[in-house]
Amino acid sequence: MSRRPGFGWVSFTTDYGLDDGFAAACTGVIARIAPGVRVIDVSHTVPPQDVRRGATVLAQTVPYLPEAVHLAVVDPGVGTARRGLVLVAPDGMLVGPDNGLLIPAAEALGGVTAAYELTDPAYRLPALSATFHGRDVFAPAAAHLALGLAAEKLGPPVDRTTLHRLATPVTTCTAGRLRTEVLATDRFGNLQLAARAADLATAGLRPPARLTLHAAATTVELKLATTFGDVPPGAVVAFVDSAGHLAVAVNGGSAAGRLALGPGAGVELRATG
Structure with missing residues (x-):
């Protein structure tokens, strides 16, 4: 089981920028569900659709953060068949799209021990936008996890060998x-x-x-x-x-x-x- 007593922290990384209210809307969703949970903004200026840059920023930051739910949204495939995930690691949980964004940070937190697809409608907003899963799917899931919800409550398990991974640079x-x-x-x-x-x-x-x-x-x-x-x-x-x-x-x-x-x-x- 992946039940924990609650983290109290959510870290938040996106390519949403600072000109619009996208990041604030997600933070607001977290605050309405889990008003006692604190949010650490890692970055919202990841270059648009740059999954590798977002993955790098997140992976190089999480070792210095408190144990937390790490919410990350750099999601060019939003609204397509790509899965939404929660990854469980020894030193935290990660929520976001299955496009390779989360894996390096999960490895920095001890490796993926379990993965679940975000499918249960009880843990998302009632009205689901096709283009803003950060607000409607990922932020609610992160908030519930931060309150102590077991990750497996969010949806069915995912075979870890099927997780999308970014190509590893060769040196x-x-x-x-x-x-x-x-x-x-x-x-x-x-x-x-x-x-x-x-x-x-x-x-x-x-x-x-x-x-x-x-x-x-x-x-x-x-x-x-x-x-x-x-x-x-x-x-x-x-x-x-x-x-x-x-x-x-x-x-x-x-x-x-x-x-x-x-x-x-x-x-x-x-x-x-």
């Missing part, structure tokens, strides 16, 4: 060379790569190595360091970021703009001395 390492891809960019223009600290070690790369970055038509010299200020203003730098990923940045500027790179772009880093 390859050889002596003095690392091939990976851009995982995400943040609002500062920093490029977070799929490669992690362990990949640097495998490639034998460590600060203060000098590297050459090759990506499509872009080639740039940079320093492998520990933080932005280890290079002069305007210089390109690589470092292990706060999430444990290799990142490329420009001290005082935007690496995404300077290098014309974004999520999915292939990157190769080579030692030059």
